[in-house]
Amino acid sequence: MTKTQIYKFGGASVKDAAAVKNLAKILRNRLRNNFVIVVSAMGKTTNHLETILSLKLKDQDYSVNSTILKAFHLDICKELFPAEHVIFPKIENYFILLHHELNNPISKDNYDEYYDRIIGFGELLSSRIVMEYLCFQDLLVLWQDARELICTDSDFRFAKVDWEKTRRNCQTQLKPKLEQFPVLTQGFIGSDPKGRPTTLGREGSDFTAAILAASLDAASVTIWKDVPGVLNADPKIFSDTVLFSELDYQQAAEMTFYGASVIHPKTIKPLANAGIPLFVKSFINPEEAGTKIHNLSKAGAAQTIVVKKDQILVSFKVTDFAFIEEKHIHLIYEQLQRLKLRVNMLQTSAITISIVIDSQLFKLEQLLAELKNDFEIRYNEGLELLTVLHADPAALAKLISDYEVLLEQSTRNTTQIVRRLK
Numbered sequence: 001m002t003k004t005q006i007y008k009f010g011g012a013s014v015k016d017a018a019a020v021k022n023l024a025k026i027l028r029n030r031l032r033n034n035f036v037i038v039v040s041a042m043g044k045t046t047n048h049l050e051t052i053l054s055l056k057l058k059d060q061d062y063s064v065n066s067t068i069l070k071a072f073h074l075d076i077c078k079e080l081f082p083a084e085h086v087i088f089p090k091i092e093n094y095f096i097l098l099h100h101e102l103n104n105p106i107s108k109d110n111y112d113e114y115y116d117r118i119i120g121f122g123e124l125l126s127s128r129i130v131m132e133y134l135c136f137q138d139l140l141v142l143w144q145d146a147r148e149l150i151c152t153d154s155d156f157r158f159a160k161v162d163w164e165k166t167r168r169n170c171q172t173q174l175k176p177k178l179e180q181f182p183v184l185t186q187g188f189i190g191s192d193p194k195g196r197p198t199t200l201g202r203e204g205s206d207f208t209a210a211i212l213a214a215s216l217d218a219a220s221v222t223i224w225k226d227v228p229g230v231l232n233a234d235p236k237i238f239s240d241t242v243l244f245s246e247l248d249y250q251q252a253a254e255m256t257f258y259g260a261s262v263i264h265p266k267t268i269k270p271l272a273n274a275g276i277p278l279f280v281k282s283f284i285n286p287e288e289a290g291t292k293i294h295n296l297s298k299a300g301a302a303q304t305i306v307v308k309k310d311q312i313l314v315s316f317k318v319t320d321f322a323f324i325e326e327k328h329i330h331l332i333y334e335q336l337q338r339l340k341l342r343v344n345m346l347q348t349s350a351i352t353i354s355i356v357i358d359s360q361l362f363k364l365e366q367l368l369a370e371l372k373n374d375f376e377i378r379y380n381e382g383l384e385l386l387t388v389l390h391a392d393p394a395a396l397a398k399l400i401s402d403y404e405v406l407l408e409q410s411t412r413n414t415t416q417i418v419r420r421l422k
């Protein structure tokens, strides 16, 4: 029996009608049974849905935003299908369902659960359009609701996978279908034990591909991107980037940990554990080899740059002339854990603990409110966290020449700098 292959197409690879046509072209000579296609929401749909949610939360009118989102999907369909195609009433139906969900009351307390009920509509719309288009092009694929496969806990917006149940679903429900036809499903979404929709964290569709691969004992995963593969820096920020033809799992995991957004950070671990290779390939030049991530006996040491934007530096100063003790760190971490905030950088001095976190709606104000009686707190928003692996000193100096450095930390192979433009 042939082993399963998984292809994942993200927002950029389904951002408009031309992109969907290109996706079909990539699949034309590659599609077979035992083949899973995972798709994300089209273009920036998830961000648009987040905007609708934040308007709804503020009790503001979101009708224009939802009309624009619907027109965006319908316009794509008009370029892909004849006017009488079944996709048009299906899109109407999805938007009726979306409005129905949006009519439920929302508050800061139920925000995360509410978010997960709304945000997955992007993937549902996209997967339906792509599946119908492939079938319309005589590339027969089955549509599968990922929420029936990916079982998670109820930690809405950051749901953890129940690997055992997910594997069982994949083996008993998905595998028999795959023996007959290729299957197309959604990234990013799952469901909790009560059947409520959950999501795996923003940009989590790469992770879905890895979950399915591990649960199906797949041969490989390929994620199709708008870049030639994994480069030593984001080409949208830096010129003269270099392509890695191959990377060790460990190297790739480290890059994603520091914020290299080309791969979702959770993607590597399940693949590394199962020894399943991950290919990162260009949907613009699909014949090019891209990057292969697998077990390498010797990892390279090329300078690699990662920039994480929208960072907040928060400094907690102990009061009453005391020094920093473990209990202070414990106090802060307890709140960070409760708020599901990850520390991207930590530094302690005699009287201050400094942390760098991602900017997230409500989270900073909640953190400050919880800890304001224990510390004197100061913070700076709108910063960048620059991480350089195997830094070349001259290049590093150039990277900060136009910036004010607020915090700096170096280990043997890694330099981290919090910076803002002068």
Ligand SMILES: Nc1ncnc2c1ncn2[C@@H]1O[C@H](COP(=O)(O)OP(=O)(O)O)[C@@H](O)[C@H]1O
Binding pocket: 009, 010, 011, 012, 013, 040, 203, 224, 225, 226, 227, 229, 230, 231, 232, 233, 234, 235, 236, 260, 261, 262, 263
């Ligand atoms: N080291 C890197 N190598 C390649 N691309 C990178 C790197 N770091 C960040 N990127 C960015 O990742 C983007 C692709 O990832 P992403 O936008 O999440 O794809 P999609 O949402 O289509 O799956 C690229 O357009 C590029 O700007």
Ligand SMILES: N[C@@H](CC(=O)OP(=O)(O)O)C(=O)O
Binding pocket: 009, 010, 011, 012, 040, 041, 046, 047, 122, 187, 188, 201, 202, 203, 204, 205, 206
């Ligand atoms: N659509 C979701 C999930 C995702 O993974 O998207 P992408 O593959 O475009 O990064 C998001 O934007 O968060």
